[in-house]
Amino acid sequence: MCGIIGYIGEKDTQQVLTTGLRKLEYRGYDSVGIAVFNGESVQVEKSKGRLEELQQQLDQAPVLGNMGIGHTRWATHGRPSDENSHPHTDDKQEFAVVHNGIIENYLEIKRELIEEGYTFRSETDSEVISHLFSHLYSGDMVTTIQKVVQRLEGAYALGIVSKHEPNRLYAVREASPLIIGSGEYEALISSDIPAVLEHTRDIYILEDGEMAILTKENVTLLQTETGRELSRDMFRVNWDMEQAEKNGYDHFMLKEIHEQPAALLKTMTGRFNKESMTVDFEELQWSDEFIAQWNKITIVACGTAYHAGLIGKHVIEELTRIPVDVEVASEFRYRRPIVNEKTLVIVVSQSGETADTLAALRQSQHLGANVLAITNVVGSSIAREADEVILTMAGPEIAVASTKAYTTQVLTFYLLGIYLAQRKHTVSEDYSRQLLQSVIEIPSKIEEILEHSKGIRWYSESIKDATSVFFIGRGLDHAVSLEGSLKLKEISYIHSEAYAAGELKHGTLALVEEGTPIIALITQDEISEKMLGNIQEVKARGAQVLGVATEGNVNIWEYVDQSCYIPCTHSAVTPLLTVIPLQLISYYTSLALGNDVDKPRNLAKSVTVE
Template sequence: MCGIIGYIGQKDTQQVLTTGLSKLEYRGYDSVGIAVVNGESVQVEKAKGRLDVLQDKLDQAPLSGNVGIGHTRWATHGEPSNENSHPHTDGNKEFAVVHNGIIENYLDIKRELKQKGYTFISETDSEVISHLFSDLYDGDMLSTIQKVVKRLEGAYALGIVSEHDPDRLYAVRQASPLIIGAGDGETLISSDIPAVLEHTRDIFILEDGEMAVLTKDDVTLLETETGVELNRDLFRADWDMEQAEKNGYDHFMLKEIHEQPTALQKTMTGRFNKEQKSVEFDELQWSTQQVEQWDKITIVACGTAYHAGLIGKHVIEELTRIPVDVEVASEFRYRRPIVNEKTLVIVVSQSGETADTLAALRQSQHLGAQVLAITNVVGSSIAREADKVLLTMAGPEIAVASTKAYTTQVLTFYLLGIYLAERKQSISKEYQDQLLESIAEIPNKMEEILEHSSSIRWYSESIKDANSVFFIGRGVDFPVSLEGSLKLKEISYIHSEAYAAGELKHGTLALIEEGTPIIALITQEEVSEKMLGNIKEVKARGAQVLGIAGEEKMNIWEYVDECCYIPNTLSIMTPLLTVIPLQLISYYTSLALGNDVDKPRNLAKSVTVE
């Protein structure tokens, strides 16, 4: 979850590091720091808080040198503080280390080193690594790294510099993401691709159990344990740098909400044969026989991706009649799931590095299942380890609250459902044509909603002082309600919950009182009368109801206090449209409260540790 950057070259190292960290703050922003080797010694500056706090310090006392490392932190061990910030050094500041991950046996190592006389100044697990370097240094950095890593248990991506080897930068990976950027007269390490795009698009992906030795002109990849040199093809990152910038928007979240029509078009590209009205996945090429061998599909994900999976369940079951389970990855990995060679497991992760989801992938493969990954990041751990991969093509998503990554995941499930149904011949050609025509129209209908986004703002102003907000829906509207609730709570900090509307009488009505805001989704025609009955129930207890409905449901005004309409589409397709007003409500509510929309408290973008 933390962000790592490292650089060696001829440019202003301090500037490269701080600029890179600005691209990684979505991974953590509790504290920040850099270390630069000036040829003789390791200089360190760090600060509690955001990058601008560190920048103020550096403006007063800049660090100079041609090699350095930086880190932006999401606190796990120890509260946000100057002392707990990275980089960590040994007592003599001969070695500096940045770390993303968790060292599970750090307490044992810390006790041992304390007995040897080493002094610790932080509460972190990471500080043991820098002291281990001091304790185990044998005059050669490569062999010392191997000795240090043998002592570590857990997950780690490491960036290392030392005054003993001032012309090299070292990187090590074990169960936490790390990439290498190979530029012209400069090389970099980073937790994620956007931080290096300004310098190079040529990328090496470090894998578990590997390390890299970087000079300004060369990158050497090695097996960490044996030191055997590895040959690896470069990966060319084709992300547009402008996608990682705000481009005139006040926040990344607002920009990414507005990018969704374009992102969905990219998800469709090469997969949507409009002439034949069919879905083509060159990445899969499954036969009818392969599809029919699966008697169950299990979707595994976390957070927003889990909500996308719930919609995927509705779609795949409706179109293929294959039973689908949806599992929270952190629960899946700690029980004995009923998964075997007749199960297709679909893991969903924006970053492709979500620790619990990656563990579920490996567990499923061990049990004999074929695993399909839906992810946004080519070259990520999940993309590399899955049997098959569908990339969502959303481009970089910087805001912590996911928007376009979510809708492209949902769209991928629609396309996958149709693809599977084609092979099973489980839907009529006429219905398939209707589905594809509806999908093709979604981006333009999203644009229609976004053109009137300012009309949502007034509602956000009206709920910003609420103690609780509730979301209700039936059928496929319910998982969209879950996503709307999550968005509101994670960036506005208002307590919110989502309920299947039919469950109101089973306890939830006790929470409704005069003035309680309720957002009701009413897009599923087969249960619309039931939903209207549920709205009457909460209105009778004083609730203030905002209804979100299709344009044909014009009589909704008779039942709700306010209404937001979405363009008409097939009922099964409405989740791609109803989520847009919910995203906007969350964004404008957070804005009205004066929160940092892109960097909500206590959260980070990529959850790469448990």
């Protein structure tokens, strides 16, 4: 969940580290710190809070040197504080370590080290690592790293500098992401690619059970357990740094909302034939016989990706008539899921590093299932380990609240549903063509919504002081309402819940009182009469209702207090449009409240711990 950076080279290390940490703050921003080897000793500067607070310290007292490590923290063990900030050092300050992950057996190790006379200054699990290095150092860093990681249980990506090895930076990985950047007379480590792009586009992706030795001249990869040197091709990053910058927008989230038409077009490109109106995934090596054997599909994901999976369930079941389950990844691995060789498991993760989803992938493969990954990051752990991969083309998503990653995932489910239906012949050619044409038109229709969003901003101002907001919908609208509610609560901090509208009378109506804001989605024609009845139920209790409907639906005027319209489209693909006003409502509400839109409290972008 945290972000780590490391550098060795000829540049100002402090500057390289702080610039890299700014690119990694989406991974956590409870505290921040750097450690630089100044030629004689390891100098550490760290503080609670965001990078700006550390920068003030460094402006007063810079740390000089050509090798160092940095860390931006999302707190797990221990509250945000100066003491709990990384990097952590040993008692003699001969070793400094940054850590992303969780050490599950840290209490046992900590007790042993205290008995040996070591002094602990923090509440973190990570501090045991720096003391272990001091305790186990044998005069050789590679063998010491091997001894240290043998003691560790859990997940870790580590960056290590030592007074004993002034010309080498070390990294080691197990179940937490870590990449190595190789430049001219410099090398870097990082949790994510954007932090190194200013210096190099040549990347090694470190695998579990591997370590790296970095010098100015070269990078050496080793298998951690044996010390055997590894040979691996470098990965060349082909996207531009500009994609990760704001480009004139006030916030990354607003920029990423506006990038959705382009991201959807890129995700579609090369995956359908406009003449035959068929979908083709060249990356999927499935025969008709292989597809025919599936008696169930299980979608596994977390958070926003889980909500995308709920829409995937509707789409795939409707088009293929294969039963689809949608599972929360954090629950999946702790029961006995009914998954076997006749199950297709689809794991969905924006980062491709989501710890729970990765564990579910491995468990599904162990049970014999074929696993398809839908992810945005080539070379990620999930992309590498899945049997098949569909890459979404959202580009870098920096804001913690996901927008374009979500819609590209949803789009992928539409394309996959049509693809499977055409392979299985479960819908008519006319219907699949009609549906695909509607999907193709979605990007231009999103642009229409974005061009007319002033009313949405006004509505956000009107709900900013609400204590609770409720979202209601039926069918596909209910799946979208869950995502809309999550967006609002995670960046505005207003209590928000989404309910299947038909369930209101089974308890939820007790929460509706005079003035309660309710956002009602009404885009599914076949159940619109039922939905209007549910709106009447909440209006009778005093609710203030915003209705989100397709253009031309004048029936809602007499039922709602305000209305918001999306362009007309096939009712099956409305989720790709309906979510756009909900994203904007959450953005403008957070803005009206003065919150940090891109970095909501207590959250981080990539969840790499359970």
